[in-house]
Amino acid sequence: MRHGVDQHAMQPGASSLTTLVRAWAPVLACLLLAVVLQMVVGPLLVSAGWDFAAKLLLDIGINVILAVSLTMVNGFTGQFSIGHAAFMAVGAYVAAGIVYYGSFRLFGSAEMAGGLLSSAPEGRQGAWLTRGDALFGLSILAGGVASAGCGYLVGLPSLRLRGDYLAIVTLGFGEIVRVLIQSQTTETLYDPEEIAKTPLWQLPKYLGGALGFSGLPFYTSLFWVWVFALLTVLVAYRIKSSTYGRAFLSIREDEIASEAMGVDTTRYKVRAFVISAFFAGCAGALFAHTVGVQLNAGELGFVKSFDIIIMVVLGGLGSISGAFLAAIILTILPELLRSVSEYRMVAYATALILMMLLRPQGLLGVREIWDKRTWRWLTGSRTRKRGGS
Amino acid sequence: MDGLAVGSLYALIALGYTMVYGILKFINFAHSDIFVLGAWMSYTVALCAGWPQGQPTHIANWVLFVLVAVGVAGGVYALVGRLRLGKIPSGAWTLLLVSGWGFSAAGLVLVARALFAADQKLVAGGVILLVSMLTCGVVGFSLERLAYKPLRKAPRLNVLITAIGVSLFLQNVGQLDWMFGTRPQGMPALLPDKVLATFGGTPGATAGSWDVQPIQVRLLDVIAGGTSIILMLALDRLVFHTKLGRAMRAVSFNERNAALMGIPVDKVISFTFVLGAMLAAAAGFLFGQKYSGLGQPAAAIWVLLGLKAFVAAVVGGIGNIRGAMLGGLLIGLAEMFVKAYQSPAVVDIYVFGILIFVLLVRPGGLLGRVGVEKV
Amino acid sequence: MSALVLEASGVCKTFGGLKAVQSFGISLAGGDLKGLIGPNGAGKTTVFNLLTGVYTPDEGKIALAGRSIAGKRPSRIAAGGMARTFQNIRLFGELSVLDNVKLACHVRVKHSMWASVLRTPGSRAEERAIEGKARGLLDLFDLADRADEQGKNLPYGDQRRLEIARALATDPKVLLLDEPAAGMNPQEKKELRDLIRRVRDEFKTAILLIEHDMGLVMEICERITVLDYGKTIAEGTPGEIQNNPRVIEAYLGVEAADAPSGASNA
Ligand SMILES: Nc1ncnc2c1ncn2[C@@H]1O[C@H](COP(=O)(O)OP(=O)(O)OP(=O)(O)O)[C@@H](O)[C@H]1O
């Protein structure tokens, strides 16, 4: 056992300061980048008359969260969830309920009360973050947690079983969520006095039902979206490159061998599923408060789930950078191809089938764009064979 | 009564899921779209045959065009093969088979037309059912050959993704203008319907109360239920009492060993797909009769129906043919009870609740067994 | 002799009507090297599956380091100190050779996933230790220069050795090897023989070996158990086994066993 460790004696641990820096610098970098996007890039785009690009950046960010989080389940552990949009819906409605009714209860109205970091790029004067932002930030996390809780409830029974049951159960879960929300007959409340009167535990009854949840303040900004998008990528990357990531990938490669090597496969599958649901919930919360979105459970159905799946599959099952790139491309592409939009799904479906027939592991496979193997593959040189022959 | 009729429709669809799962061990997501196709095909054929209702769809011309193209391709391929190799390659046979099959379906459309003109509506309805079953059979066959067969050895996840791709492909192609279009249509009544008997219940009771509407026995329900039960009995005989059925079961048990025993595995698999597709088409036809509105091909309602049929298959024990029938009836009845005693909106919650409950308590389904994977 | 690490008795398993294993028993102490042989389909692999928890025994007791493990999850049993290789190789094909071994170190990892995400000092230190241990094992198994290749691209013999290396990375008390020499040439087999001995001596693990190559088994195993149709038909030293008429009968058929005389029952 100790055999190897003798030869490659552990280097003395780097000083605690450098360890601390290496642990936290990327997190700070994510924050900083998001601030720059919001305070510099956004206004620049708007002043150049490219408002649509700023809006597109929001959509891209949300899709990045969705695709990267789904790749943790479908790519890392090789399970097949096809109800990702349902987790989005859970997060969206929980966060929307908190922000909308919370604003009334706390601030007296559901007016947008955010600071510079959550305002549209043209911006206003004032503080960067306000108590409105605090409410919004907390609601995103609450949406994520609620969604993760649902992920646990859905994942536990189905992930004990063979892989394809998860597909059915997640699909069914999606429908249940949609039906539950849409079958509500009570409309959103508008009257501040009535809202103040209604007991807290009754408010979840008023989420708009089939008509959609209207009147939400538009807090979602480049800052909020990209903080979460970049953090999702960072977390996914750190998991993948850690011993836990290897455990996830081993489940996908061979569940029986993985279990024989001491990986509690059910527990890890559930874990991946819950984390993924958490981020999907956050994405939903962000989506709900985006300009021009009228939150409606009908839109967060199977088609939306499928959009996310295709990003994951095309990018490469298990590749974070692949999912990232695919999210960007597949958000921009439909905008360019608006004129032939009825063929969009046909084209996606065909692309998916062809991909499975010709390059089943997706564009990048499990590889990342910065892996050495990827470059060898791109430049066409064969894998070097060493030793022996 | 309603429950039994709907349940037997679910059972018909569930059979297709179960048979494919039994043999290839994957969920054929496209199965529910074959069902939709069956419903829309019977609508289209009914229009071609002369039923006056609704907007015509453009699919008929396209189908003919494709059939001719496939036939010509098959002919050319066969000719080339004959000249170059001295024998007709099997691919050519396949193409010719598909096209011949399609043409006989097209021929049957003309028969239906003649029957309609002669006012033999019930018989014409039967012919239409046949046409839609044949067409769906062809589609099922081609899907298996084109999309699934190359992936026979691939990991399950890939096959599952392909199945989803195929499902979306069918939905969205069906949705295109030159196919069925995006507008929901009203299905003409091809079968007679009247109330045969009424008993029990409180007239005028509303959903949600403990009083129930009187039970009506409708002719249509009897026909729908009867047809599905006849088809299921036929299938049961086929699978358990014929040589072909034995081959199917052998392949399902162990594909490689079956191949070693000289069973033509590819043919058996194709046959299974065709059979499943035809049953789904029949279900589509009957469903169209029962609920006379046809949603657009990609509507969520269809996906949901197919999904519930799949739930029925799982509840009964996936891979188990009799289990699928049982599961179908069970789900159908449960659905009707919930509709009667609670509200139609929450039906799906109960159906999936049943699924999760069964998975927790008996992961193999009611009639299924949990197999241990050989290591 | 040190205390027993693996003790099994009365273990039975039936598949449908087939009695795959009937009242099987074995005991291993640290550093033991025993063999399990028998004709094809005798139930040897099934014994491994029962010991490692892949199948649940219908009856019988199995104790690993004194604690009962019958009916536990395979991962729990692995964590308790049982490791195995597979007859039909089951590597993580898409992962690199190094990652295959590193994954197996996972069961001894102490830091939580959150520590991994936050990259705490503890998690970094442990990752480094894993890296070192994995590379050490690859050195020992002569796979170091293939560390970055994908598992599925290795030649057959290397894959078998990688499986052993991977099993060892879980720090096992008991190591179960299922036909490790299958498909190897004589030279590779000789190296494998030395390797197995070395593993036993250096790591002090108890080893149970399934092998069809009688030369190898007879040479390195101290004691051998013979299965036929799920029943244990003999148990003893290689010398005893070689002369046991029931074993000869099982391998060669009835007539062959009748011919030689004078051998005693084991
Ligand atoms: N999961 C299972 N289901 C049904 N039968 C099984 C299962 N696993 C093993 N068997 C049967 O149990 C018997 C013993 O199989 P096992 O694999 O243990 O044999 P073995 O001794 O390892 O043979 P070999 O030397 O060929 O590897 C065989 O008849 C096999 O078909």
Ligand SMILES: [Mg+2]
């Ligand atoms: Mg064996």
